Amino acid sequence: MPSSSRREPVMADVARLAGVSHQTVSRVLNGHPNVRAETQTRVRNAIEELGYHRNLSARALVTRKTRILGVVAFDTTLYGPASTLLGIEQAAREAGYFVSIVSLRTITRQTVSEALNHLAEQSVDGVIVIAPQRSAVEALADLPAQRPLVAVEGGRANGTPVVCVDQVGGAYAATRHLLDCGYHTVHHVAGPLDWLEAEGRVTGWRQALTEADCPIPEPYYGDWSPRSGFEIGLRLAADSSHGVSAVFVANDQMALGVLRALAESGLRVPEDVSVVGFDDVPEAEFFTPPLTTVRQDFTEVGERAIQMLLDLLAGNETSRRDGGAAREVVPARLVQRMSTVSHP
Amino acid sequence: MPSSSRREPVMADVARLAGVSHQTVSRVLNGHPNVRAETQTRVRNAIEELGYHRNLSARALVTRKTRILGVVAFDTTLYGPASTLLGIEQAAREAGYFVSIVSLRTITRQTVSEALNHLAEQSVDGVIVIAPQRSAVEALADLPAQRPLVAVEGGRANGTPVVCVDQVGGAYAATRHLLDCGYHTVHHVAGPLDWLEAEGRVTGWRQALTEADCPIPEPYYGDWSPRSGFEIGLRLAADSSHGVSAVFVANDQMALGVLRALAESGLRVPEDVSVVGFDDVPEAEFFTPPLTTVRQDFTEVGERAIQMLLDLLAGNETSRRDGGAAREVVPARLVQRMSTVSHP
DNA sequence: GCCGTGAATGTTAGCGCTAACAATGTTTCT
DNA sequence: AGAAACATTGTTAGCGCTAACATTCACGGC
Numbered sequence: 001m002p003s004s005s006r007r008e009p010v011m012a013d014v015a016r017l018a019g020v021s022h023q024t025v026s027r028v029l030n031g032h033p034n035v036r037a038e039t040q041t042r043v044r045n046a047i048e049e050l051g052y053h054r055n056l057s058a059r060a061l062v063t064r065k066t067r068i069l070g071v072v073a074f075d076t077t078l079y080g081p082a083s084t085l086l087g088i089e090q091a092a093r094e095a096g097y098f099v100s101i102v103s104l105r106t107i108t109r110q111t112v113s114e115a116l117n118h119l120a121e122q123s124v125d126g127v128i129v130i131a132p133q134r135s136a137v138e139a140l141a142d143l144p145a146q147r148p149l150v151a152v153e154g155g156r157a158n159g160t161p162v163v164c165v166d167q168v169g170g171a172y173a174a175t176r177h178l179l180d181c182g183y184h185t186v187h188h189v190a191g192p193l194d195w196l197e198a199e200g201r202v203t204g205w206r207q208a209l210t211e212a213d214c215p216i217p218e219p220y221y222g223d224w225s226p227r228s229g230f231e232i233g234l235r236l237a238a239d240s241s242h243g244v245s246a247v248f249v250a251n252d253q254m255a256l257g258v259l260r261a262l263a264e265s266g267l268r269v270p271e272d273v274s275v276v277g278f279d280d281v282p283e284a285e286f287f288t289p290p291l292t293t294v295r296q297d298f299t300e301v302g303e304r305a306i307q308m309l310l311d312l313l314a315g316n317e318t319s320r321r322d323g324g325a326a327r328e329v330v331p332a333r334l335v336q337r338m339s340t341v342s343h344p
Numbered sequence: 345m346p347s348s349s350r351r352e353p354v355m356a357d358v359a360r361l362a363g364v365s366h367q368t369v370s371r372v373l374n375g376h377p378n379v380r381a382e383t384q385t386r387v388r389n390a391i392e393e394l395g396y397h398r399n400l401s402a403r404a405l406v407t408r409k410t411r412i413l414g415v416v417a418f419d420t421t422l423y424g425p426a427s428t429l430l431g432i433e434q435a436a437r438e439a440g441y442f443v444s445i446v447s448l449r450t451i452t453r454q455t456v457s458e459a460l461n462h463l464a465e466q467s468v469d470g471v472i473v474i475a476p477q478r479s480a481v482e483a484l485a486d487l488p489a490q491r492p493l494v495a496v497e498g499g500r501a502n503g504t505p506v507v508c509v510d511q512v513g514g515a516y517a518a519t520r521h522l523l524d525c526g527y528h529t530v531h532h533v534a535g536p537l538d539w540l541e542a543e544g545r546v547t548g549w550r551q552a553l554t555e556a557d558c559p560i561p562e563p564y565y566g567d568w569s570p571r572s573g574f575e576i577g578l579r580l581a582a583d584s585s586h587g588v589s590a591v592f593v594a595n596d597q598m599a600l601g602v603l604r605a606l607a608e609s610g611l612r613v614p615e616d617v618s619v620v621g622f623d624d625v626p627e628a629e630f631f632t633p634p635l636t637t638v639r640q641d642f643t644e645v646g647e648r649a650i651q652m653l654l655d656l657l658a659g660n661e662t663s664r665r666d667g668g669a670a671r672e673v674v675p676a677r678l679v680q681r682m683s684t685v686s687h688p
Numbered sequence: 689g690c691c692g693t694g695a696a697t698g699t700t701a702g703c704g705c706t707a708a709c710a711a712t713g714t715t716t717c718t
Numbered sequence: 719a720g721a722a723a724c725a726t727t728g729t730t731a732g733c734g735c736t737a738a739c740a741t742t743c744a745c746g747g748c
Contacts, residue, residue: 010704021728026706034725053465057404058704061733066401068444077426077626086420089447098466100412100442103433121397122442226630253627260630282421283597286570286604288632354734365698370736378695402734405703 009050018046029054060123068098069309070119070127072112074136076103078224079281080298081130084152087302088128095310100124107131112139120147126309128152134194148312150305153196159325161312163305167197170294170332171204174248174276177292177334179212181274182343183246188219189232189258191250195224201250201278222254229254233261236273245273245343252277252284252293259287259339270341280335290337300330353394362390373398404467412442413653414463414471416456418480420447422568423625424642425474428496431646432472439654444468451475456483464491470653472496478538492656494649497540503669505656507649511541514638514676515548518592518620521636521678523556525618526687527590532563533576533602535594539568545594545622566598573598577605580617589617589687596621596628596637603631603683614685624679634681644674 015022020039027035028043035043046052060066069092076082089099100122102115112129119127126148131137137154153164178186188205191198202219209216220235222228229249236247236258249255255277259269267273269289277284277293284291308326359366364383371379372387379387390396404410413436420426433443444466446459456473463471470492475481481498497508522530532549535542546563553560564579566572573593580591580602593599599621603613611617613633621628621637628635652670 012704022704023706023729024727027727030706034727036726039726055405055704056466057401057410058733059706060401061399061405061704061735062706064733076420076430077423079421082421082426086447089445090449093446093462098444098462100444101433102437103430105434118437118442122400226627230630256627257630260632260634263632283570283600283627286574286601288604288607290604356734366734367699367736368697371697374736378697380696383696399734402703403736405705405734406736408703 008055009052010055011052013050014043014046014052017050018042065125066098066123067096068100068122068124069306070116070122070124071099071101071130072104072115072119072127073101073130074104074107074132076101080279080296081132083298084130084302084305087299088306089302091303091306095306097125097306097310107133107136107139109135109139109142112136113142126150126313128305128309129154132195132197134196137196148309150309150312152301152305161308161326163301163308163328163330165197165296165298165301166329166332167200168204168207170278170296170334171201171248171250172208173204173332173334174278174294175205175208176212177336178246178248178274178276178340179208179214181246181340183274185209185214185217186246186248187217187236189229189236189247189249189254190219190221191224191254192221198250201248205248222250222257224251224253226253226257226260229257230261231257233258234265237262237265237267246340247273248276248278250278252279252281252287252291255291255293255339256283256287259289259291263288269339274340274343276334276340284335285337287339289339292337292340293335294332295335296332297330304328304330352399353396354399355396357394358387358390358396361394362386409469410442410467411440412444412466412468413650414460414466414468415443415445415474416448416459416463416471417445417474418448418451418476420445424623424640425476427642428474428646428649431643432650433646435647435650439650441469441650441654451477451480451483453479453483453486456480457487460487470494470657472649472653473498476539476541478540481540492653494653494656496645496649505652505670507645507652507672507674509541509640509642509645510673510676511544512548512551514622514640514678515545515592515594516552517548517676517678518622518636518638519549519552520556521680522590522592522618522620522684523552523558524686525590525684527618529553529558529561530590530592531561531580533573533580533591533593533598534563534565535568535598536565542594545592549592566594566601568595568597570597570601570604573601574605575601577602578609581606581609581611590684591617592620592622594622596623596625596631596635599635599637599683600627600631603633603635607632613683618684618687620678620684628679629681631683633683636681636684637679638676639679640676641674648672648674 011022011025014025025043028040071088073081073085092099102118104111128150130152131154149160151160151162154162175186190202220232222232249258255275262269262273269275277291280293280295284293355366355369358369369387372384415432417425417429436443446462448455472494474496475498493504495504495506498506519530534546564576566576593602599619606613606617613619621635624637624639628637
């Protein structure tokens with residue numbers, strides 16, 4: 001079987017077959033302008049015939065560009081990060097880049113730094129960090145920024161460009177919606193405060209209450225898990241005698257736990273308590289009852305992050321770390337379902 | 345700022361600083377045995393001092409190994425694929441490999457083939473395909489297998505090594521559990537039949553019923569989404585007059601829809617109908633009621649897949665496509681919660 | 689004391705590609 | 719017509735690394 005033992009064809013093989021120099025093959029491959037149409041065809045046919053494809057290592061060695069983008073992500077089993085990652089990967093591939101991922105189990109300065117080193121080893125052309133926690137942001141701030149970098153949900157530490165969802169606006173809309181339902185105030189089940197998303201949602205919630213001149217109850221703090229939502233839900237139920245009747249929960253998973261706790265405590269949603277979540281996971285529509293929540297367009301976030309990173313690469317580092325770092329905000333919008341109802 | 349304009353250090357720089365040849369540096373880096381301890385230290389110090397790290401493109405060019413593994417995945421926003429991907433990535437990184445992913449929106453022969461081409465362009469050392477659909481398996485079978493490949497949930501088409509969860513056993517356990525609760529038979533809400541997982545679960549369910557000599561009702565077919573579960577749930581509720589009272593649903597998302605539909609139809613779970621799901625997503629514990637389901641250890645699957653692929657790479661293609669392709673089966677286990685109850 | 693052995697290091701030759709320059713033809717302008 | 723411009727192709731020199739071979743030195747057996 002000679003064909004299987006033959007080595008992969010290289011540019012010189014194509015050149016020989018097409019009767020040109022290897023440089024001409026390179027020119028065809030790279031779309032250089034000054035190649036005769038007839039020569040192009042001959043080269044392309046030879047490429048086709050041999051099943052040739054470029055050796056990217058050799059190319060990267062001389063161009064100093066790997067066309068690999070690195071992504072650092074945290075807890076990719078959650079709907080949000082997973083969707084963002086998907087958007088990133090598809091946009092990157094579309095643009096002719098490869099995506100190398102590093103998933104973190106925990107976010108600390110050290111793990112973030114290790115992840116970036118791992119990607120640096122690979123000489124990625126640029127990095128996207130899905131960095132929802134304050135510690136990640138700090139880790140980024142500390143690190144020498146040798147390489148184009150875009151943060152997703154990352155705050156604006158040290159002038160890193162950022163793409164994020166309008167957490168404040170989404171939370172404001174959720175809270176406003178509950179106030180519009182006729183409640184005197186809205187309780188809040190927040191996420192862990194070292195998460196920027198949690199903080200933004202607290203801010204939006206508080207802002208809506210302040211504007212409407214409502215009392216601002218102490219928020220409850222969960223850890224995003226259904227379990228924490230459940231436990232807080234039990235406390236909410238106990239407190240409901242003294243007026244808990246509208247709750248804005250910082251994510252859908254905790255909202256699920258809250259719903260469950262309220263049900264177990266004999267409270268009906270939305271008749272006794274109205275609940276709003278955040279994320280709009282695919283399941284939210286089928287909770288009991290279907291959850292009114294705030295939709296985030298994660299795919300859009302991923303696409304914009306890649307776009308920003310590509311701009312950075314094209315602009316050859318221009319406008320980076322010049323104090324005027326870009327910040328793109330993707331809007332969030334309320335999706336009304338059945339866990340909220342107008343209240344007399 | 346001279347330090348910022350200075351180019352990245354290369355092996356020769358390290359060699360100069362350590363007073364050795366570049367080859368000795370290479371030997372230290374690659375753990376060759378015959379280097380004096382004192383020399384090693386000098387080299388390592390020089391590496392440290394310069395912040396040197398190898399240029400992997402140059403290395404790959406000569407070794408013909410990129411140390412990149414490719415992963416082709418489908419719908420990574422689902423809990424299962426996302427978890428598997430996570431396990432794969434972490435195990436690969438542990439082993440000193442990089443992971444390049446390609447996410448597919450749809451699985452067809454063409455998209456799978458394109459994804460593999462994309463990875464081939466990058467000269468990945470090996471590929472893992474998370475290939476839960478029959479069409480993916482067929483696409484793999486068609487493709488020239490130039491490169492070590494492991495399939496996850498992929499059937500055993502054409503002798504590709506496979507890692508998968510014991511779908512049949514899990515479904516059997518779920519069905520058996522419902523029979524043990526005292527039901528005369530168990531209805532099944534299946535996934536789309538071109539998914540191997542759906543097929544395996546149907547098989548396990550049917551097997552348990554056959555063994556117990558129970559009537560085998562026609563399964564309902566959904567598309568994994570909560571919505572399809574909901575719609576089927578409404579039909580189940582309508583049918584419940586003639587005896588639907590135990591349901592095994594092929595995944596937790598559809599089970600959620602079923603629960604919702606039953607509740608809307610005024611049927612209580614588990615008093616009127618018992619329901620078992622499949623997957624054990626983190627939310628399952630907080631459904632209304634908490635869902636009895638079958639847990640799959642996706643992380644384990646990912647780790648084993650990497651292990652298998654590394655073995656393949658180490659064994660230098662041995663034992664590949666020799667008819668005796670490996671097949672590892674990861675057990676699934678029933679998690680009892682509150683959506684099932686013993687029935688008189 | 690001489691030689692074989694092996695440990696420790698250095699030297700050389702590419703891997704396959706692109707950038708830079710060189711060498712041709714082919715227009716086009718004056 | 720001659721020169722200047724341009725289009726088209728070829729030639730050469732590395733990019734930074736590892737494999738293979740070459741060299742040096744120390745040591746033990748005879």
